[in-house]
Amino acid sequence: MLTPAQEILIELFAKQLVKNIGDAIKSKPISRTSVKYENGQRITNDFTAPVNATGKLLRSLRFELTDTSLIIWGEDHAYFLIYGRKPTSGKGSRTVKDEILKWIRAKGIKSEIEDKTLAFLIARKIHREGSSIYIKHKGSNSGLLDSVLTKEIIDDFNSKFTAQLETDLKSEFGN
Amino acid sequence: MATTLKQDIRQSIEQYNELIKFSYGRSLDNAFNSAKLKIDNYLVCLDPPTSTGDILESSLVDTVSISWLKLDNVDSESDQGLNKSSIDSVEEIVEDCRSNFIAWLKGFKSAYSNKYNIGQFSGIEAIKINHLVSGFVATFTVSYRVKC
Numbered sequence A: 001m002l003t004p005a006q007e008i009l010i011e012l013f014a015k016q017l018v019k020n021i022g023d024a025i026k027s028k029p030i031s032r033t034s035v036k037y038e039n040g041q042r043i044t045n046d047f048t049a050p051v052n053a054t055g056k057l058l059r060s061l062r063f064e065l066t067d068t069s070l071i072i073w074g075e076d077h078a079y080f081l082i083y084g085r086k087p088t089s090g091k092g093s094r095t096v097k098d099e100i101l102k103w104i105r106a107k108g109i110k111s112e113i114e115d116k117t118l119a120f121l122i123a124r125k126i127h128r129e130g131s132s133i134y135i136k137h138k139g140s141n142s143g144l145l146d147s148v149l150t151k152e153i154i155d156d157f158n159s160k161f162t163a164q165l166e167t168d169l170k171s172e173f174g175n
Numbered sequence B: 001m002a003t004t005l006k007q008d009i010r011q012s013i014e015q016y017n018e019l020i021k022f023s024y025g026r027s028l029d030n031a032f033n034s035a036k037l038k039i040d041n042y043l044v045c046l047d048p049p050t051s052t053g054d055i056l057e058s059s060l061v062d063t064v065s066i067s068w069l070k071l072d073n074v075d076s077e078s079d080q081g082l083n084k085s086s087i088d089s090v091e092e093i094v095e096d097c098r099s100n101f102i103a104w105l106k107g108f109k110s111a112y113s114n115k116y117n118i119g120q121f122s123g124i125e126a127i128k129i130n131h132l133v134s135g136f137v138a139t140f141t142v143s144y145r146v147k148c
Helices: A004-027 A056-060 A078-083 A094-107 A115-129 A132-137 A151-173 B005-016 B028-035 B080-084 B090-111
Strands: A030-038 A041-049 A062-065 A070-073 B020-024 B042-047 B061-071 B116-129 B133-144
Touching: A004 A056, A004 A062, A004 A070, A004 A151, A004 B028, A004 B042, A004 B061, A004 B116, A004 B133, A030 A132, A041 A132, A078 A132, A094 A115, B005 B020, B005 B042, B005 B061, B005 B090, B020 B028, B028 B042, B042 B133, B061 B090, B061 B116, B090 B116, B090 B133
Parallel strands: B020 B042
Antiparallel strands: A030 A041, A062 A070, B042 B061, B061 B133, B116 B133
């Protein structure tokens, strides 16, 4: 059983982790590559931008503390913000188009094309080429959460937490 | 009859302030449920329960943690409108708990100077724990004065 002081330490650590993840989603610039076609030529453009759009992922972040583990929960699509969405074979998913429509409206994107048609076109592009994060990183880690759990953060937590355990460990293994 | 460190600390804390609800050997959830805190109460949790269920007193030095906590929002049983104005800010609650801990520790050192040596304390702010309390978590060493 964790002691109250240990529980408090872990909860404070978890809150800091969730905040760090939220900050990364909101404001960490992630390098990406966009693709367009002009006169039959494929043209790529590198750019950086934070991944946050609708705020849905941010609102979903929470932690759970059990007797043996600390779990950070968030929406499934966090995976695609880290590794990108690769081109799909087959029919693709309607979900992507729906999510892109929400993204267009959240970002306030203005176009001569109607929102739903624009969402369809973007979804089709992703279906064929993959997302801008995937195009840039080719399925490797985009680095979105690299600074969330640094050695300094872990060391700081360990030094506070293991101080609480020191007496217990001495009792288990003998002074 | 000789008293243990745990008994001495408990007695000292309960004598320090009658608004304190003391907890030992319970998880935080059980401590909250048992204490039934009101806005003017303090919940003081003493660590550590070990595999033997007590603070280690077999060695000459023990490390003691004390979590000094207070509600940081209205409790559900009382009138929300009235109590909401009585709830201090989280910063005020943390400072209040820290000050109370320091004042208690000073008194404990003085009252038990023949029995214990108390080391320097270190502490951290505990903010919005379990969506219920905030306060101060302190750790200090206690060694026993060896009788010659």
